[in-house]
Amino acid sequence: MDSEDALRGSTAKVVELLGCQIVEGGKPRDQHLTVDAVMHEFGITRPMAREALQTLHQKGLINLQPRIGATVQALERWDLLDPDVIAWRLEVAPDSQMRSLTELREVIEPRAARLAALSRSAEVCHDLTSQARTLLALSEEPDFAQPREGAAIRQRFRDVDAAFHRTLLAGSRNELFLRLSHPVVMALNHRIDRDWAGGHQDVTVTSARAAVGADTVQSYPTRPEPIAMWLHMGLAYAVDQGLATASEAFAEAILAEIRGGRLQDPAVLDHLRAGLDEFNANGLPTAHRDGFRDAMAALVRARRAPVVVMGVTGCGKTTVGQYLAESLRVPFEEGDRFHSRRNRESMERGDRLDDRSRSPWLAAIAGRMRAAGSEEGLVITCSSLRRIYREMLRVARADAFFVHLELGQDEATARVAGRQSHYMPASLVPSQFEDLEPLQDDEVGMTIDATLPVERIVAEVQTELARHTRGR
Ligand SMILES: Nc1ncnc2c1ncn2[C@@H]1O[C@H](COP(=O)(O)OP(=O)(O)O)[C@@H](O)[C@H]1O
Ligand SMILES: O=C(O)[C@H](O)[C@@H](O)[C@H](O)[C@H](O)COP(=O)(O)O
CATH class of the missing domain: 1.10.10.10 (Winged helix-like DNA-binding domain superfamily/Winged helix DNA-binding domain)
Structure with missing residues (x-):
């Protein structure tokens, strides 16, 4: 045919x-x-x-x-x-449709969770808790990620996950919320189908504003993230315990988990802390209490590594650093402000700095990093051109995460020459490349093409940071 x-x-x-x-x-x-x-x-x-x-x-x-x-x-x-219109839009513009669907979920699911906890129907509580336990058990199946042997497990996981979220919306006892279960399930399934099918891993951000909101929908991992499973357990049992605040906080955290970096958002963590204060972990099945407690403790105590944005002059440290700090909601510090007047004047004259003249500057930056609270976080710019400079900063904070903005010499020269009212002359650009020792594989951090749009750089850094934080 x-x-x-x-x-x-x-x-x-x-x-x-x-x-x-x-x-x-x-x-x-x-x-x-x-x-x-x-x-x-x-x-x-x-x-x-x-x-x-x-x-x-x-x-x-x-x-x-x-x-x-x-x-x-x-x-x-x-x-x-x-459903057809959603399916077609998922087909032709998956990222924008997924973003809309996820934003919709972010509005309705936490609210539905709250209402479900307030009405606390026996049937909904029974279904949610049993679905959450099943999801956790399926996610721990050894064969889960095996292409062939895991297919049936993954299919079942997909179905139970859809049922869980549908039950939650039904539990709100609001027929309009329930009416939205179809798009919610389509979003869940699309994420699973796309990524378990080895689909694309693109990070898509449409606007600068979007990047500031960490507006990426994370790809689904080959195996569900344990933290996501524990959050489902928390949500189910919080509804079961009739805890509106905790239910809402768990639902919010589940959505945050799928958005790059947002689970580290202080506002989300504050809600979760408040929810956990009222939550009774002894209400969980005995076998799951320790796992849940450990996962939640690790999450709410998540240390925020200081981020050092590095690279030659003009690579975008200030521009990217400010954006990143705003997006992560952590303080921003401009490393150049720690230069002595003498250093500044040297550079202004066109005299390059050396190890000696940089030493007090690096010590001051290290001091600032040491002063940053481990939960408060910090984004600081520092060219950190040589590896020994980075070692100095790591002595201050062993958990420092370096973001190397990689740029070619011609582009750096053009950018510095085009920049107004800055003390650094373009004539010093070649010396920066002579000193540069790029970030290496065994150093914690990442290297990224500095010619990408700023919002894309920030989105990728957030995704990588979130991955790094989870893996710690
Ligand atoms: N990703 C980027 N794409 C295009 N231009 C950029 C990008 N990042 C920074 N710039 C521009 O390059 C110049 C140097 O950026 P800046 O943030 O001052 O770099 P640095 O702090 O590393 O010296 C500025 O004019 C800035 O607007
Ligand atoms: O170690 C250095 O030689 C300087 O710190 C240099 O790397 C830094 O880049 C300048 O202070 C200019 O500032 P911008 O990097 O912001 O252009």
Whole structure:
């Protein structure tokens, strides 16, 4: 059967193809979609073409008028909660649709959790706790990540996870929340299907504002993160204990976990701490109490490693550092401010610094890093060109995380020359490259292309930091 034959007899397929074209922007708003055109484009009969257009009209994608034909409608008119429309948008623009769905979940799930705890229906409590225990057990199955042997385990995990989140929404006793369970489950499934199928790992950020909000939806790991499973357990048992604040905090943390770095957000952790204060871990099955307590203790006590943004002059340390600090909600410190007047004047004159002149500067930066509270965090800029300089900073804080912004010499020269009101002359750029000893594999941190958009750099750093924090 060739593809035209396959289309024949399948109005649904034509609806899907047309739907995808429309949500992708492939059909201009002013273009008329006539029954004849659809018949010809897809090689289908007139009644089928009519039915296809009728279906798209019902979904709000087109406006169908008798004798005139159809025109594509503006996005606001689409039935954006229609399962097909969601599926098509996931197909053509997965990252933006996933972001919308996740933002929706962030609004409704914590609220639903709160309401579920307040109404505390016996059936909902029973289902949630048993689903959470099943999820934990499945995630610990040795074969979980095995491509073939694990398939049935993963499928079951996917189903139980969907059931868990649906139960939570049903537990709110708000029919409108329950109505949203379909998009929620589609978001859950998409994340699992895409990533367990070896799908893409792109970090997508659309705007600077988005990056500041750590606006990335993390790829699903090959095996569920233990912390996510413990948070599901906490949520289920908090609802069971009728604890509104704790239930809301666990639901919020589950959503934060899938967003790069946001589980380290002080606001999320504060809510979780407050929730844990009222939570009775003895309400958990005996076998799970210690695991839960250890996981929560590690999470709420999560130390925030100081981040040192390093690299040659002009690589973007200040620009990226400020953004990153704002995004992580930690203090920002400009390392240049610790230079002595003498150092500054040297550079201004075009005289390069050396180990000796840098030594007091590095000591001052080390002092600032030492002073940063381990839970408060810090982003500090420091060119840290040589490895021994980084060793000095690591003596102050062994947990320092270095972000090396890697830039070519020509680009650095252009950036420094183009920068107004800064003491560093472009003539010193070559000396910076002579001194530079790039961050090495055995040093904690990451190297990233400094020509990427700032928001993308920040998003990737956050993802890497979150991974690093979890792995510690
Ligand atoms: N990722 C980037 N893409 C394009 N321009 C950038 C980027 N990061 C920084 N810049 C620009 O390069 C110049 C140097 O950046 P700056 O943050 O002052 O670097 P540094 O603190 O490392 O000397 C500034 O004009 C800044 O706007
Ligand atoms: O060790 C050094 O030679 C300086 O610290 C140098 O690396 C630093 O880059 C300058 O202070 C200029 O400041 P910017 O890096 O912000 O341009």
